[in-house]
Amino acid sequence: MPEADKEGERYSVDRPQQTPGFFLKGTHQLDWGMKNRMARVFDPVSGRTVMLAIDHGYFQGPTTGLERIDLSIVPLLPNCDALFCTRGILRSVIPAECQKPMVLRASGGPSILREELSDEQIAMDMDDAMRLNAAGVGIQVFIGGEFETRSVHNMTKLVDAGLRVGIPVMGITAVGKNMVRDAKYFRLACRIIAELGAQYVKTYYVDEGFETITASCPVPIVMAGGKKLPELEALTMAHNAVQQGACGVDMGRNIFQSEAPQAMIAAVAAVVHKNMKPKDAFDLFKTLKAKGEGEPPRVRSVS
Numbered sequence: 001m002p003e004a005d006k007e008g009e010r011y012s013v014d015r016p017q018q019t020p021g022f023f024l025k026g027t028h029q030l031d032w033g034m035k036n037r038m039a040r041v042f043d044p045v046s047g048r049t050v051m052l053a054i055d056h057g058y059f060q061g062p063t064t065g066l067e068r069i070d071l072s073i074v075p076l077l078p079n080c081d082a083l084f085c086t087r088g089i090l091r092s093v094i095p096a097e098c099q100k101p102m103v104l105r106a107s108g109g110p111s112i113l114r115e116e117l118s119d120e121q122i123a124m125d126m127d128d129a130m131r132l133n134a135a136g137v138g139i140q141v142f143i144g145g146e147f148e149t150r151s152v153h154n155m156t157k158l159v160d161a162g163l164r165v166g167i168p169v170m171g172i173t174a175v176g177k178n179m180v181r182d183a184k185y186f187r188l189a190c191r192i193i194a195e196l197g198a199q200y201v202k203t204y205y206v207d208e209g210f211e212t213i214t215a216s217c218p219v220p221i222v223m224a225g226g227k228k229l230p231e232l233e234a235l236t237m238a239h240n241a242v243q244q245g246a247c248g249v250d251m252g253r254n255i256f257q258s259e260a261p262q263a264m265i266a267a268v269a270a271v272v273h274k275n276m277k278p279k280d281a282f283d284l285f286k287t288l289k290a291k292g293e294g295e296p297p298r299v300r301s302v303s
Helices: 032-041 072-078 085-091 126-131 146-166 182-193 210-216 231-245 263-272 279-288
Strands: 051-055 080-083 102-105 136-141 169-173 200-203 222-226 248-251
Touching: 032 136, 032 146, 051 222, 051 263, 072 136, 072 222, 072 263, 080 085, 102 146, 126 146, 126 279, 136 146, 136 182, 146 169, 169 182, 169 222, 182 200, 182 231, 231 248, 231 263, 248 263, 263 279
Parallel strands: 051 080, 051 248, 080 102, 102 136, 136 169, 169 200, 200 222, 222 248
Antiparallel strands: none
16 A cells, blocks of 8 residues: 655645636636536625535435425525525425526435445436536535445546536535544545545535635535534634635525524625625624514515
């Protein structure tokens, strides 16, 4: 077995990667269709995205806040930049007149009842993603997991299929129940995912060294929301992530499990797209909540 090199230290976090001809790093040499789909997910003005992640049911079932997606999520669609969901939910619940870009969960296998979650397979065909007019697909990659090699090959197969039809792949750094979450691990995982062809990466925020994760990853990183936090903590985490190089967030539980989901997604958008400070965004959240703009409206709007 070859000896591993010592991990690098020269991240040059003060020198952003150049992106001639396109607004997202690492994407300027992609085909027109791929860039067009990326420009639907990421706002060309801010260069960032607020994705709403609701794919949890693919292994957790009807988790808190997602019991009735028609009632809890559909009213939030006008306020997100993109929706990350499963093809089953897209076909059965999301109105076809919705103009928001859809990124589809493309891996699956073990449920939350299993101890080992890395035993996933590709769970949808790229042809179906095309039929559904998807703006992208997302797949879990278990670096360091028991089924690491299979999950990497799952992703590369999707990347090859996506390149044929112009659909980008979001590689997701999956962290097992007993795996460490630190900058060193996420630098490794994100870089491997990018090196093997994913057009962007979803990963977790860490308090120390997150800027080295984004700097050493040659494609856009979106921050995973993770477990439910108090609103001010979640807004602070999102603010820190984008200020340290993330190109937005893919947040779920911190929005749909909030007491005021509409107010929370508006506050997150202000942080991501307008660089609003966490305290000011929290004040915005409280103001909108007090005005009754926190609960989803009864009249649906999906544009």
